[in-house]
């Protein structure tokens with residue numbers, strides 16, 4: 001029996017602790033609630049309709065998102081969070097023999113999908129300052145390219161012009177740009193999908209639209225690639241988007257002002273945090289995301305991580321080569337950040 005079983009080392013998501021009173025800065029969720037329009041729309045969800053299957057095409061979501069982005073609906077694919085969308089993209093677009101490529105330090109789900117779908121891959125090391133050397137992606141015969149922009153967990157963004165160079169140099173494969181954090185300060189390349197039929201852009205409602213619990217993500221690309229994605233989706237599971245998520249997501253799309261308001265609030269808290277963390281002896285790259293990836297000048301990352309946890313403050317730490325001294329700190333409310341800074345002062349003061 002054993003040899004018939006697929007064995008994988010799974011992706012490890014950030015902890016979702018059950019204990020009360022914690023400050024949760026470990027999974028890049030938005031500290032603010034979703035738009036009030038989402039609340040209103042959910043209160044109108046018809047519970048009797050739950051006995052029916054939802055719309056398999058999730059047309060309300062797809063049509064409204066396409067309209068919001070200035071696209072046609074055949075350029076949009078929707079899935080259960082961008083993890084589902086990315087997983088479908090890996091399954092659909094990386095079916096060849098040539099290895100796909102992505103940075104050594106990036107979203108740690110990419111190599112897991114490669115393993116589970118048996119996709120060959122090779123990683124390209126980030127430079128010492130954690131920036132991407134775009135030459136690594138413009139000279140090669142890849143089976144596919146995946147770039148998170150801004151990158152995670154570093155928060156470092158590439159310019160639109162650099163991404164375009166990568167897309168242009170890889171006409172023989174699909175280039176996926178994972179824009180999970182793009183709204184917090186990077187340039188989206190959605191506008192390039194008209195120009196390049198090998199580009200897929202993936203976005204999520206989990207961060208900048210404060211809806212991680214609803215599981216909504218999109219891929220945008222040329223109609224042919226979107227059709228291939230849908231063909232695979234309908235070969236795996238037709239009814240991916242549940243009815244309340246369709247209702248809530250559609251309402252969120254219609255409240256652009258609220259979206260802009262919470263994003264700018266997160267960005268101004270981040271800018272303040274960068275100053276305060278620097279004063280405490282942390283160093284980091286300029287973040288274009290809703291988190292800061294920071295390293296202290298003298299105290300190991302694991303130690304700060306454990307001590308914060310004892311104080312009920314959860315950040316993210318990886319015991320991995322090159323990044324084990326770093327903490328990824330999600331931007332919370334101003335009050336949460338003040339409490340983080342107080343805790344860090346105490347920790348640093350008690351060690352130094």
Ligand code: PMP
Pocket residue numbers: 080081082083084107148152178180203204205206212216217
């Ligand atoms: N891409 C990146 C780079 C991420 O950090 C995350 C969040 N873990 C995702 C995609 C997936 O987010 P979601 O499935 O909630 O849309």
